[in-house]
Amino acid sequence: MSPFDLLLQQFVNGLSLGAMYALLALGFTIVYGIMELINFSHFNVFMIGSFVAMGVLSLFGLSGQTVLLHGFPLVGVLVVALVVTMVACGMLGVGIERLALRPLRGVQGPMAMITTIGVSYVLSNAVMLTMGANTKNFPNPIPSVALHIGTAQITVFQFIIWALSAVLMGGLYLFVQRSKLGKAMRATAQDPDAALMMGVDVNRVIMTAFFLGSALAGAAGFIFGLYYNFTNFGIGFTAGLRAFTAAVLGGIGNIPGAMIGGLLIGLIEAMAGQYIGAKWADVIIFSLLVLVLVCRPAGLLGRLAPTKS
Amino acid sequence: MAGGLPPMLEFRNVNTYYGDLHVLKDVNYNLGAGEIICLLGGNACGKSTTMKTIMGIVRPTSGEVVFEGERIDRLPTAERVKRGIAPVLEARRLFPRMTVFENLEMGAFTRKRGADFDQDLERVYTLFPRVKERREQQAGTLSGGEQQMVAIGRALMARPKLICMDEPSMGLSPLFVEQTFDIIQQINRQGVTIFMVEQNAAMALSIAHRAYVLQTGRVVLSGPAAEMRENEHVRDAYLGEMQVVAA
Incomplete structure (x- = not known):
């Protein structure tokens, strides 16, 4: 492989990983934007997403490396698996909010955040106890057709990731910008008391934020499984921490910021893996985080707002 | 009290607490449809709490808030907005x-x-x-x-049928204050009842029909705005700067 092809290849890989991190980062940022809460249970909603997707695929007989289906049936199964995963994760997110966080509404301090850490442990342990602690093979049903540019290649799967991420992020952006509920979300994020006095049902806005963020985490979990061809109860931690970094890097609470932060983290991971050594990826990612926070405490696209009273 | 107008909003012996702090003490208001009512008082006398109680941000501990003949003090904010109460926030x-x-x-x-x-x-x-x-x-x-x-x-x-304004003149240049009060009168002439909390008592009393004076959570004075302007207590406490403005 020529140096240029190698760079191109890692760029392609980085964009694919980055799209996954961006989807996951959006969940952190949407919830933070509205509640100023860092939701650590998001890590394991993502992990559960990969398990749900694996379960749905296996219902259709897809497991391991076998390519059983082609064409429209395969697309159909993938779409069904995606929709089921996203809805299931969205409802899980809403359930977490309803059961664990709503009772803490109005409590000052870090209680809600600590609670999300607790929920995160409950989720990962529940999966470990019911599914087993061993690593599972995630099915790989997508044919390995690829577009070749020199010796670099872009697989069909990578195109699918990009298209899917673009559709989901575009849909989220349109929802938040144009729909009535989306506007209520933005209004609540900017001034919760004023939004309440316009007649916005703040609980409904919070539920929507959890549903959307968790559904996107489910999609990211599905992508993770297809990308790495494995899953286990512990995948949420590394990927979740990187995605959280992406959200902070872009400016937490800022939706385009999370997208850009995610892509950046994906590219760093791919490039570091190629040129420096995969084990350095996290070192570079978190060093960059420290650097950005020192130079631009609000993140790349964030703005420093006066603390809400 | 409300000059024969049908009542739009009433507070009936409303008591509001923040924790142990007794903010509104047996407060009664009676706003007639189509009136401009202003609420005067010093800092921390319960003016903003009155607004929050109307909008449902704060729930009264006892007493009733009645809007167009129906109790609203247990309704969520959204329902109150639907019934025709809108805020202009501080x-x-x-x-x-x-x-x-x-x-x-x-x-x-x-x-x-x-x-x-x-x-x-x-x-x-x-x-x-x-x-x-x-x-x-x-x-x-x-x-x-x-x-x-x-x-x-x-x-x-x-x-809205009723607009609750919290300090509409705050932070505005004198020219804008005057314009704002003109607009408030115009809106009122279109049939909207106005309940206004205002530090600028001289300005507020010049357009209001009636006024209430709150002191440490109690209504100590109420009556037509014209009478209030002549009232010694009000002059001393709230219209002190009137002469300065005139000069």
Whole structure:
């Protein structure tokens, strides 16, 4: 492989990983934007997403490396698996909010955040106890057709990731910008008391934020499984921490910021893996985080707002 | 009391607490439909709590809040907005990173979007041509006076029967204060009842029909605005700067 092809290849890989991190980062940022809460249970909603997707695929007989289906049936199964995963994760997110966080509404301090850490442990342990602690093979049903540019290649799967991420992020952006509920979300994020006095049902806005963020985490979990061809109860931690970094890097609470932060983290991971050594990826990612926070405490696209009273 | 007008909003022996702090003490108000009522008082006397109690941000511990003959003190805020109560918040509190138009849309949040939305929008634009010019601009980039126009416009978009204004003159230049009070009178003439908390007592009493004076959570004085202007207590306590303004 020529140096240029190698760079191109890692760029392609980085964009694919980055799209996954961006989807996951959006969940952190949407919830933070509205509640100023860092939701650590998001890590394991993502992990559960990969398990749900694996379960749905296996219902259709897809497991391991076998390519059983082609064409429209395969697309159909993938779409069904995606929709089921996203809805299931969205409802899980809403359930977490309803059961664990709503009772803490109005409590000052870090209680809600600590609670999300607790929920995160409950989720990962529940999966470990019911599914087993061993690593599972995630099915790989997508044919390995690829577009070749020199010796670099872009697989069909990578195109699918990009298209899917673009559709989901575009849909989220349109929802938040144009729909009535989306506007209520933005209004609540900017001034919760004023939004309440316009007649916005703040609980409904919070539920929507959890549903959307968790559904996107489910999609990211599905992508993770297809990308790495494995899953286990512990995948949420590394990927979740990187995605959280992406959200902070872009400016937490800022939706385009999370997208850009995610892509950046994906590219760093791919490039570091190629040129420096995969084990350095996290070192570079978190060093960059420290650097950005020192130079631009609000993140790349964030703005420093006066603390809400 | 309300000069024969049908009552729009009543407080009946309302008591409100923040924890142990007794903020409103056996408060009674009676606002007639179509009136401009102003609420005077020093700092921390319960003026803002009155507004919050009307909007449902604070629940009274005892007593009743009655709007058009029905109790509303247990209703959620959204329901109160639907019934026709809209706020103009202290310091305006626009959504800074939404456009002026989106801020107006938020004012109509509890209503179905129909033809009357455009009518109301037109009404706001007619009242404030400046707001129309700025409709695509982010609200946070407007001047204080322009923000006040949007804040009042936003309240009108709810098609309210009653507008509760918390310190409408705060932070505005004298010219804008005068304009704001003109607008408040215009809106009132269109049939909207106005309940206004205001530090600028001279200005408020010049357009109000009646006034209440709160002192440490109790109504100590109430009556027609003209009488209040002559009242010695009110003159001493709240109209001190009137001479300065006149001079």
